[in-house]
Amino acid sequence: MVQATGNADEDQMPLAAYEAQRNVHSRSQKIRNRILANRLGVVGGVILLFLLFIAAFGPWIAPHDPLEMVLSDQFLPPSREHWMGTDDFGRDILSRLIHGSRQSLMVGAVSVAIGAIVGITVGLLAGYFGGVFDMVSQRVIDVMLAFPDLLLALAIVAVLGPSLINVMIAVGIGSIPLYARLVRGQVLSLKKKEYVESAHASGALARRIIFVHILPNSLSPLIVVASLGFAGAVLSGAALSFIGMGAQPPSPEWGSMLSAGRSYLRHEWWIATFPGLALAITAFGFNLLGDGLRDAFDPRSLD
Amino acid sequence: MFRYFIYRLVATIPVLLGVSVVVFFMLRLVPGDPVRLMFANQASPPPERIEEIRHQLGLDLPIWRQYLDYVTGVLQGDFGLSIRSRQPVFEEIVQRLPNTFRLTSASLAVAVTVGILAGVLSAVYKGRWIDRVSMVVAILGISIPSFWFGLMIMLLFGVRLEWLPVSGATTWEHLVMPAITLGLISSAIIARLTRASMLEALGQDYVRTARAKGLSGRTVIARHALRNAFIPVVTIIGLQIGGLLSGAFIIESVFAYPGVGQLAVTALQARDFPVIQGIVLLVAVIYVGVNLLADLVYGFLDPRIQY
Numbered sequence: 001m002v003q004a005t006g007n008a009d010e011d012q013m014p015l016a017a018y019e020a021q022r023n024v025h026s027r028s029q030k031i032r033n034r035i036l037a038n039r040l041g042v043v044g045g046v047i048l049l050f051l052l053f054i055a056a057f058g059p060w061i062a063p064h065d066p067l068e069m070v071l072s073d074q075f076l077p078p079s080r081e082h083w084m085g086t087d088d089f090g091r092d093i094l095s096r097l098i099h100g101s102r103q104s105l106m107v108g109a110v111s112v113a114i115g116a117i118v119g120i121t122v123g124l125l126a127g128y129f130g131g132v133f134d135m136v137s138q139r140v141i142d143v144m145l146a147f148p149d150l151l152l153a154l155a156i157v158a159v160l161g162p163s164l165i166n167v168m169i170a171v172g173i174g175s176i177p178l179y180a181r182l183v184r185g186q187v188l189s190l191k192k193k194e195y196v197e198s199a200h201a202s203g204a205l206a207r208r209i210i211f212v213h214i215l216p217n218s219l220s221p222l223i224v225v226a227s228l229g230f231a232g233a234v235l236s237g238a239a240l241s242f243i244g245m246g247a248q249p250p251s252p253e254w255g256s257m258l259s260a261g262r263s264y265l266r267h268e269w270w271i272a273t274f275p276g277l278a279l280a281i282t283a284f285g286f287n288l289l290g291d292g293l294r295d296a297f298d299p300r301s302l303d
Numbered sequence: 304m305f306r307y308f309i310y311r312l313v314a315t316i317p318v319l320l321g322v323s324v325v326v327f328f329m330l331r332l333v334p335g336d337p338v339r340l341m342f343a344n345q346a347s348p349p350p351e352r353i354e355e356i357r358h359q360l361g362l363d364l365p366i367w368r369q370y371l372d373y374v375t376g377v378l379q380g381d382f383g384l385s386i387r388s389r390q391p392v393f394e395e396i397v398q399r400l401p402n403t404f405r406l407t408s409a410s411l412a413v414a415v416t417v418g419i420l421a422g423v424l425s426a427v428y429k430g431r432w433i434d435r436v437s438m439v440v441a442i443l444g445i446s447i448p449s450f451w452f453g454l455m456i457m458l459l460f461g462v463r464l465e466w467l468p469v470s471g472a473t474t475w476e477h478l479v480m481p482a483i484t485l486g487l488i489s490s491a492i493i494a495r496l497t498r499a500s501m502l503e504a505l506g507q508d509y510v511r512t513a514r515a516k517g518l519s520g521r522t523v524i525a526r527h528a529l530r531n532a533f534i535p536v537v538t539i540i541g542l543q544i545g546g547l548l549s550g551a552f553i554i555e556s557v558f559a560y561p562g563v564g565q566l567a568v569t570a571l572q573a574r575d576f577p578v579i580q581g582i583v584l585l586v587a588v589i590y591v592g593v594n595l596l597a598d599l600v601y602g603f604l605d606p607r608i609q610y
Binding site for chain 2: 040139140142143146147148149150151154155157158159231235238239242243244245255258262265266269272273275276277279280283284287288291
């Protein structure tokens with residue numbers, strides 16, 4: 001931003017640089033204050049830190065082996081020894097949930113990464129260069145959007161075959177249109193901004209304009225969408241595992257644990273209850289955070 | 304208006320073509336031979352028998368011919384035979400379609416009623432307890448895995464209290480729990496959008512003018528703000544129908560509800576590709592149609608849209 005103004009008008013550079021610096025500083029400060037002021041957003045952040053902690057130190061926290069079957073301990077209700085009870089194979093549910101947190105966070109992270117990387121690339125190229133690539137990519141996205149929500153992911157998993165990796169790929173591909181459309185829209189509006197036009201006029205390369213001027217300025221909506229998308233991806237992944245298209249037994253993935261607990265709902269309610277609760281808390285955390293970030297980044301609320 | 308209608312109608316043709324290409328290639332992209340896939344659960348037939356089946360199915364023709372044959376077949380209601388039941392796929396789907404329509408319409412009714420009511424109340428009483436509570440509940444609504452929510456209310460109202468039947472689709476009571484479960488996410492999404500859209504409308508000059516004229520608060524909200532706030536809500540409702548149709552895949556199998564979704568999940572588990580292809584194609588076409596309709600209603604509601 002500073003560079004662009006500086007190149008365009010040498011005399012005013014110090015003042016412009018100072019102004020830009022000051023604005024950036026007070027803007028990020030405002031955003032920070034807003035994030036902290038948004039209590040629900042902070043709650044979301046705390047939930048996430050907690051989950052990350054559990055996923056990172058799971059093997060040391062978990063009281064039991066998540067895969068060890070103790071047939072004499074089948075169907076034990078929640079107790080001091082087994083806080084969340086045991087399942088049909090006598091495995092400790094709490095320990096399985098702790099280990100499964102890695103899988104759920106991994107599904108979220110990998111799907112969002114696939115969707116965001118491909119989507120952002122397509123959106124940037126389509127928005128910046130326009131032309132044939134834009135036309136073709138937009139028509140492809142139109143077709144992808146004709147498959148509602150889970151349907152595209154379901155179709156992809158049907159082709160690739162059931163496994164947790166394939167679920168991540170399928171959910172990731174399903175979210176490409178979201179990022180591509182968002183970034184393309186951002187690029188189209190940013191392209192008309194004066195600082196981008198002046199950077200262009202001063203002979204900056206397309207690559208430089210994209211990475212220095214356009215991408216950083218589209219980051220805030222992207223972070224919001226990624227945070228909300230993470231929650232969605234965790235839930236979609238679990239839903240696919242729930243119908244048997246994702247993680248396979250004996251994996252402690254939450255969706256497949258829930259699915260296994262279905263048959264024992266009538267008497268051993270704890271087997272299906274706790275994995276669902278874990279999923280809900282995870283998605284709740286990411287949704288709260290995404291909402292909080294959206295409010296914090298909203299330029300209308302900053303002015 | 305008429306030109307807009309024609310424009311939107313023409314714009315869906317390439318989308319539908321694209322959808323048919325994707326669905327057609329689903330089977331071709333599966334690793335392994337489609338014919339062997341048909342005999343996945345049985346001993347492999349002799350090679351000459353495989354060649355014979357390939358010929359019967361037209362799999363020895365050039366790919367573009369296969370695609371053309373596929374599209375012509377689909378247009379005539381020929382979706383092929385189910386690998387599992389050897390029945391025509393089209394008939395299997397059509398038999399179950401009314402159940403799924405019933406379920407999705409009931410969910411849509413739940414979602415629209417709850418969503419719009421909660422959204423309007425939250426906007427009118429912004430910052431008060433009703434707004435805070437409904438917005439936190441709305442975030443919960445999009446966070447709770449719907450299949451788990453379904454199991455939990457099944458446990459409470461079906462197993463413990465025995466108020467409602469836990470599975471099947473014979474009476475309207477069978478519809479209550481699946482419809483609420485399926486409508487949960489959509490009501491949350493509609494509530495959030497209605498609130499935002501309503502807040503924007505309430506801040507507009509024409510609402511201030513209406514108030515200044517001395518109209519009652521109720522009239523201002525219903526006649527001036529709500530009408531304009533509805534425009535984006537109509538679009539999101541169109542999009543939600545897609546969410547409901549694909550959500551039905553999971554929820555129908557939770558409640559053993561004999562709809563298209565349950566058929567799809569069974570077909571997925573058995574890798575019964577003709578059935579999967581047929582359902583994916585049908586749901587996508589319905590979805591494209593619903594969105595076209597939503598866009599037309601949008602054009603009708605908002606006279607500023609012109610082509």
